[in-house]
Amino acid sequence: MRTTVGIIGAGPAGLLLARLLHNAGIDAVVLESRDRAYVERRQRAGILEQGTADVLRAAGAGDRMDREGLRHDGIELRFDRRRHRVDFPGLTGGRSVTVYAQTEVCKDLIALQLQGGGPLLFEAEALAVEDAGTDAPRIRFRHEGREDVLECAYVVGCDGFWGVARKAIPAGVAHVFERTYPFGWLGILADVPPSHDELVYARHDRGFALLSMRSPAVSRLYLQAPDGTDAGTWSDEEIWDELERRFETDDDWRLERGPITQKSVTPMRSYVHEPMRHGRLFLAGDAAHIVPPTGAKGLNLAVGDVVTFARALTHRQETGSPELLDAYSATCLRRVWQAERFSYDMTTLLHTAPGATAFEDRLQLARLERIASSRAAETDLAEAYTGFPFG
Numbered sequence: 001m002r003t004t005v006g007i008i009g010a011g012p013a014g015l016l017l018a019r020l021l022h023n024a025g026i027d028a029v030v031l032e033s034r035d036r037a038y039v040e041r042r043q044r045a046g047i048l049e050q051g052t053a054d055v056l057r058a059a060g061a062g063d064r065m066d067r068e069g070l071r072h073d074g075i076e077l078r079f080d081r082r083r084h085r086v087d088f089p090g091l092t093g094g095r096s097v098t099v100y101a102q103t104e105v106c107k108d109l110i111a112l113q114l115q116g117g118g119p120l121l122f123e124a125e126a127l128a129v130e131d132a133g134t135d136a137p138r139i140r141f142r143h144e145g146r147e148d149v150l151e152c153a154y155v156v157g158c159d160g161f162w163g164v165a166r167k168a169i170p171a172g173v174a175h176v177f178e179r180t181y182p183f184g185w186l187g188i189l190a191d192v193p194p195s196h197d198e199l200v201y202a203r204h205d206r207g208f209a210l211l212s213m214r215s216p217a218v219s220r221l222y223l224q225a226p227d228g229t230d231a232g233t234w235s236d237e238e239i240w241d242e243l244e245r246r247f248e249t250d251d252d253w254r255l256e257r258g259p260i261t262q263k264s265v266t267p268m269r270s271y272v273h274e275p276m277r278h279g280r281l282f283l284a285g286d287a288a289h290i291v292p293p294t295g296a297k298g299l300n301l302a303v304g305d306v307v308t309f310a311r312a313l314t315h316r317q318e319t320g321s322p323e324l325l326d327a328y329s330a331t332c333l334r335r336v337w338q339a340e341r342f343s344y345d346m347t348t349l350l351h352t353a354p355g356a357t358a359f360e361d362r363l364q365l366a367r368l369e370r371i372a373s374s375r376a377a378e379t380d381l382a383e384a385y386t387g388f389p390f391g
Contacts, residue, residue: 003029003118005313006139006152008126008165010039012102013285013302014158015109015120019059020310022117026317029118029150031141033125033159036110043189043262044102046214047199047296049387050095052303061108069100070213075385077372078202080365081250084372085198091375091382099199101214102299129155129168133279153280156309158302160286161271169278181268181292181347182354183207186225188239192258194219201294201350202246203364208294208351209246211255219258222266224351231263239263268292268347270340275329282309282328289336294350295343300387305332307390335388342384 005021007014010032021028032039048056048069056062073096077084088096113120124143131137132155139150157165193216200211207224214220223242240257247255271290276283285302308331312324324331349367353360371377 001029001148002151003027004153005029006137006150006155007031007158008129008139008155008163009158009160009285009287010034010106010110010120010122011042011044011158011160011285011302012105012109012299013306014156015106015113016055016059016061016303017156017158017284017306017310018113018117018120019061019109020306021313022113023059024310024314024317026313027118030113030120031124031126031139031143031150032120032122034122036122039122040107040110041103042106043264045293045296045299046099046101046212046220047299048098048100048105049296049300050097051387051390052300053098053100055303055307055390056105056108061105061112064104064108065098065100068104068215069098070216072097072099072198074198076196076198076200077368078200078247078249079204079368081248082372083249083251083253084368086371086378086382086385088382088386091379092386095382095386097296097386099213105299126159126164129157129165129281132168132281135280137280154282154313155280156282156284156306157287158284158306161290163287165281166273166283166287168281169273169275169283173275173278175274177270177272177274179270179344181270181351182227183224183351184227184229184268185210185222185266185293186229186231186234186239187220187222187262187264187266188260189214189262190219190221190258190260191217192219192256193217195254195256200247201346203350203368204246204248205352205361206242206246209243211243211247219256225265226354227267229265231265234263236260266293270344272333272336272340274333276305276332277329284309288332289340291339291343292347293343294346295339295385297339297343301336301339304335304388304390308332335390338384338388
C-alpha cells in the first residue's frame with residue numbers, strides 16, 4: 001500500500017487529521033489497532049476549547065456537536081465553603097467551551113471518514129515505523145492475520161503514549177520532561193442530572209473534587225484519591241458522601257445523588273517529548289505530551305498538533321516550501337508548554353499534596369482569593385481554559 005500520509009491511531013487526533021487532509025485534497029490512510037466499537041466507546045476527555053469546536057465545524061464535523069453539545073460560559077471555583085464563578089465570554093471577548101465527549105467526536109469523524117474519506121483500517125496494528133529519517137518512511141502493520149507495509153511520504157503518530165511511533169525517534173536526539181503526581185482521580189459516571197449547570201472545581205482540605213457532566217442526564221464527577229487507589233474499594237455511598245463533603249458551601253446548594261454506572265481511577269502526570277518530529281515522522285497528541293486532566297487540555301492539545309501539521313503540509317503542497325513543516329515541532333511545543341504550565345498551575349492550586357504544610361495550604365487559599373478578587377488574574381485563567389491559539 002502507498003499513500004501520502006500514514007496516520008497511526010484513530011482517536012480524535014488521527015481522525016481529525018484525516019478529515020483535514022481530505023478537505024485539502026491530500027490522501028491519507030488511517031491504521032487503528034482496535035475495532036470500531038472500542039474506539040467509539042473509549043471514555044476520555046469531554047471539554048472542547050473554543051478553537052477545537054471551531055475547527056470541527058470548519059471540517060464539517062460540527063453539526064451534532066452543535067445540536068447535542070453543552071456550551072459553557074464559565075466554571076465555578078469553590079474554596080473555604082465559598083463559590084466564585086469565572087465568566088469566560090466577559091473576560092475573553094466572547095470565548096466559551098463545549099461539553100461534548102471524545103467518544104462522540106470520534107463517532108462523528110469515523111462516520112465522515114467512512115462516507116467519503118480515505119481508507120480507515122480497524123484492527124490494523126502498527127508494528128513499527130521504519131526509515132523515519134528518510135524521504136520514504138514505512139509503517140509495518142498487521143491486518144486480517146497478515147503483515148503488510150504502508151509506504152508513505154509522511155507518517156504522523158497519533159497512537160498515544162504506548163504506541164510505536166515515538167519509539168522510532170533515536171534516543172540520542174530525544175529529550176523527555178516529566179512529573180508524576182502522588183495522587184490520582186477517582187472518577188464516576190452517574191445516571192443523575194448534573195447538580196450545577198457548569199463545571200465546579202472544588203479545593204477542600206480533604207482533597208480536590210470536580211463536578212462535570214456528559215449530558216443533561218448524566219453526571220461525571222471526580223475525587224482526588226491517593227496514588228494506587230483501587231476504585232472497587234469505594235462503595236457508592238462512600239463516594240457520594242465524600243463528594244458532598246468536598247463540595248460543601250455556606251448556601252443551600254445540594255449535590256444530587258443517583259446510580260453510579262462506572263468507576264475508574266485516572267493517574268496524574270505531566271510528560272513532554274522533544275522534538276515532536278524526526279525526519280518525516282511527526283508526533284501528535286499523547287504520543288508527544290501528556291497533561292494532568294485538571295486543565296482540560298489533552299484532547300485540545302492533540303487537535304492543535306494536527307491542525308498545525310495539516311496547515312504545514314498544505315503549505316508545502318501549494319508553495320513547495322518546507323518552512324512550516326520544518327517548524328512543526330517548535331510551533332507545537334510553544335503551545336504544549338503553555339498548556340503544561342496551566343495544567344500544573346490548576347493542579348497545584350486545587351489539590352492537597354500529601355504532607356502539605358499549613359503554610360502551603362494558606363498559599364493555595366491566597367492564590368484562589370487573588371483569582372476571585374483580581375480581573376487580571378481571573379482573565380489569565382479564562383484565556384488559558386478557553387484555549388491558546390493554534391499555530
